[in-house]
Amino acid sequence: MILAYLPYAIAAWIFLWGLYGIVTSKNLVHQVVCLAILQTSTYVLLLAIGYKVGGTAPVFADIPVGTVVVDPLVQALMLTDIVVEATVMALLLSMVVKANELAGTVDPEELRFLMG
Amino acid sequence: MSARVRTIFFLCSAAGLVAIFIWGFLDLPPLGDYRGPYGNAVVQIAVYERHATDVVNAINYDYRAFDTLGEEFIFFASVLGVLLLFRPTGTDDKGDKHKTKLEDALPISDALRVSMQAMVGTMIVFGVYMVTHGQLTPGGGFQGGVILASAPLVVYLSGDVKTFEAIIASPLIKLAECGGAAGYAAIGTAALLFGTHFLTNIIPLGTTGDLFSSGAIAVISAVVGLEITGGFVLLMKTYLREIVEERLGESE
Numbered sequence A: 001m002i003l004a005y006l007p008y009a010i011a012a013w014i015f016l017w018g019l020y021g022i023v024t025s026k027n028l029v030h031q032v033v034c035l036a037i038l039q040t041s042t043y044v045l046l047l048a049i050g051y052k053v054g055g056t057a058p059v060f061a062d063i064p065v066g067t068v069v070v071d072p073l074v075q076a077l078m079l080t081d082i083v084v085e086a087t088v089m090a091l092l093l094s095m096v097v098k099a100n101e102l103a104g105t106v107d108p109e110e111l112r113f114l115m116g
Numbered sequence B: 001m002s003a004r005v006r007t008i009f010f011l012c013s014a015a016g017l018v019a020i021f022i023w024g025f026l027d028l029p030p031l032g033d034y035r036g037p038y039g040n041a042v043v044q045i046a047v048y049e050r051h052a053t054d055v056v057n058a059i060n061y062d063y064r065a066f067d068t069l070g071e072e073f074i075f076f077a078s079v080l081g082v083l084l085l086f087r088p089t090g091t092d093d094k095g096d097k098h099k100t101k102l103e104d105a106l107p108i109s110d111a112l113r114v115s116m117q118a119m120v121g122t123m124i125v126f127g128v129y130m131v132t133h134g135q136l137t138p139g140g141g142f143q144g145g146v147i148l149a150s151a152p153l154v155v156y157l158s159g160d161v162k163t164f165e166a167i168i169a170s171p172l173i174k175l176a177e178c179g180g181a182a183g184y185a186a187i188g189t190a191a192l193l194f195g196t197h198f199l200t201n202i203i204p205l206g207t208t209g210d211l212f213s214s215g216a217i218a219v220i221s222a223v224v225g226l227e228i229t230g231g232f233v234l235l236m237k238t239y240l241r242e243i244v245e246e247r248l249g250e251s252e
Helices: A002-024 A028-050 A072-103 B003-026 B037-050 B055-063 B065-085 B095-099 B110-132 B141-157 B161-169 B171-193 B216-251
Strands: none
Touching: A002 A028, A002 B003, A028 A072, A072 B037, A072 B055, A072 B065, A072 B141, A072 B216, B037 B055, B055 B065, B055 B216, B065 B171, B065 B216, B110 B141, B110 B216, B141 B161, B141 B216, B161 B216, B171 B216
């Protein structure tokens, strides 16, 4: 019974830690990493939803069509997301570098002004 | 907004979030009790309809190819954003003088040098295998592209900075990045010329299990591989340049 809902709890756990990090962070680099952690919770959640009892990978190269497989839709969603997330993180981190160059700080508390 | 107001604002939103969380969790099926109709339908028909044995990629590059096109352009825009933010500004651009000094910023052991050089060939072969066999076995353009893009980094780590610089300076990298993105869109648009919908799989499907099968899935996987490779190498180049300039700036 507990096992049946454990993956969802883990997803929520990861999500909340990520959120906690984002909210309390005093460093933009740390904040970007927390965002990445928060996002990984979606992977756990999606994989858990797509799982079928006894299901194997949805690749029919060496198994006959009709074998019980897990949901390929959620896997397709995640696969693209992992790569895209890496680049989005790169973009965010480059913004942090620029913020540090312009303002001399990476503490979001101190970044209180706008510059053109 | 003062810190106090923000804390209150956060606590209110957090309470809302918790409520939605609990509400959502109550309706989730227990693990293994899969309830989505689409997943079941697509694993039944994908192999017959698209001649692709890897259903995940059949979905990615065919059934929901339009979504993947969107994600592809998120990737493209992100890389473009990094390049734009780190563009040489002119004022602190010391350009060529620093280029030759990439080597100085890299202390390296013999063990790393030898093992890394041995890895490069394997990585490239494996990356190309991943990109081209996406329609048959787990893999595809996204995964293979990342592996291929790591190869130049391994060259750099092995201390062969000259080769690394030749790779990252090559116009082929930008061509791969842009050509990959354009290629995806072009394959989609080509379907319009045949009088069907955008991104319809119009390329002959071939025999299931062959390398050249599944029509557009294999082709799109390849162009995505190109784009991801180009994009990640560009990111690497930009970040390395930034780091090296920083270090040299400190030592001066």
